[in-house]
Amino acid sequence: MKSLSLFALAAPAQAALRFGCSTLTIQRLDPIVEPGGLPSxxxxxxxxxxxxxxxxDGDVGERGSCTTCTFSEDFSNYWTAVMFFKHANGTYKRVPIMQNTALPNGINGGMTVYYTQQDFNSNGNxxxxAFKPGFRMTVGSPTTGSLSDAKGHIGLRFVCLQDKGTxxxxxxxxxxxxxxxxxxxxHHFPSCWDGKNLDSPDHQAHMYATTKEAFAAAGACPASHPVRMPQVAYETLWDTTQFDKLWPADGSNPFVLSYGDTKGYGTHADYLFGWKGDSLQRAMDDKCMFNACENGKPLKSQNxxxxxxxxxxxxxxxxxxGWLHSMPGQKM
Known part of the structure; x- marks a missing residue:
């Protein structure tokens, strides 16, 4: 992704949203891939x-009474796998989440969420x-098993931070x-919709990705998926620094995602739309940028x-x- 400071120099024709959401919960739940599963x-x-x-199911935006996101009309849910550190003795510890430096101080973990338009280089063309009530999608797959396949998942990436602005x-x-x-x-999601289905059996086929690396302008939508929707992206910052002195002597990677992935090839994310009424469409039709979209201009926001x-x-x-003998849901 480009440095966030560069975005402020853009003069977009229409809105781009960047906002924080604090952690709602950390649990084994997945209403998209494993609906009804207790636990997933x-x-x-x-x-x-x-x-x-x-x-x-149905219109999530009409059922929520609060949200952990900056925009108080956004009852969507956004989720990713959790990162763990694996000690040389075989135990695991959950890696804590940090707030992004671009967001207000005090946010409890969570992530940064973007809704952009094609992206910034040709914003508003x-x-x-906006997504419809009941819409959902996933990106990436926990079954991705090779580096070449991981490279093919454009927009699903890791960044080794020198500081929070890296x-x-x-x-x-x-x-x-x-x-x-x-x-x-x-995690960048696809932004071309088939115009018909709110979901698909694999939770991906109803969407088509023309995403390019690092918030570059996306390609044109194909005839099979002609409807341009917002480009949704997540940034999650993991505070791995507390484990630096425990890094294995042989230099092997000690981090693992919660489904057992020690390479990161299968990094993935889920999105379930829940903006209230026409609030997201109003934002996409506006000319605001980032926090200029808050305080009723045009979106309601909260502290x-x-x-x-x-x-x-x-x-x-x-x-x-604490130190666990196995990750939740994973066999010892």
Whole structure:
């Protein structure tokens, strides 16, 4: 991704959203891939609206009463796999999440979410159609098993941070050395819709990616998926620095994603739309940029205290903290 400071120099024709969402919950739940599963196969960190549950159908935006995101009309849910550190003795510890330096102080973990338009280099050239109630999608796959396949998943990357402002180079797998400022995971979703289906059996076929690396302008949508929708992207910053002195002597990577991936090839993310009413469409039709879209211009927003206060109950009761003999859901 480009340095965030460069974005401020752009003069977009229409809105681009960048905002923080604090952590809603960390649980083994996945209402898209494993609806009804209590628990799901592996652990996720989830942000967004408090309607989140093991099963989610219909208009989520009409059911939530609070959200952990900056925009108080956004009851969508956004989630990714959790990162763990594996000690030489075989135990695991969950890696904590840091807030992005571009966001207000005090956000409890979570992630940075973007809704951009094709992306910034040609912002606003096309009509952007907001997602519909009931819409959902995933990007990436935990079954990706090779570096070449991981490289083919454009926009799913790792960044070895020197500080929280580092954005290059983008890597298709875990960094091979300790990172001074932690590790960032990046997930870009496809933005071309078939115009018909709110979901598909694999949760991906109804969408088509013309994404290019690092927020470069995306390609044109194909005839099979002609509707240009917002480009959704996540940035998650993992505070790996507390494990620097525990890095293996042989230099092997000690980090693992919660479904057992020690390479990072299968990094993936899920999105479930839940903006209230026409709020997202109003934003996409506007001319605001980042925090200029807050405070009713055109979107309602809330302070960090309100974001951090929103939560959901624990539905899968298992130990997630301290040194664990195995990751939740993974066999010893």
């Amino acid at each position: 196969a592996h652990l996720h960190q989830i942000v967004g609206g408090n309607a989140f549950n093991a099963t989610m 096309q009509k952007i159609t 954005r290059f180079p983008e890597l298709p797998d875990f960094p091979t050395k300790a990172c001074k400022g932690g590790i960032m995971t990046v 960090v205290a309100a974001m951090n206060k929103c939560a959901v109950k624990t539905m899968v009761n298992e130990n997630l903290d």
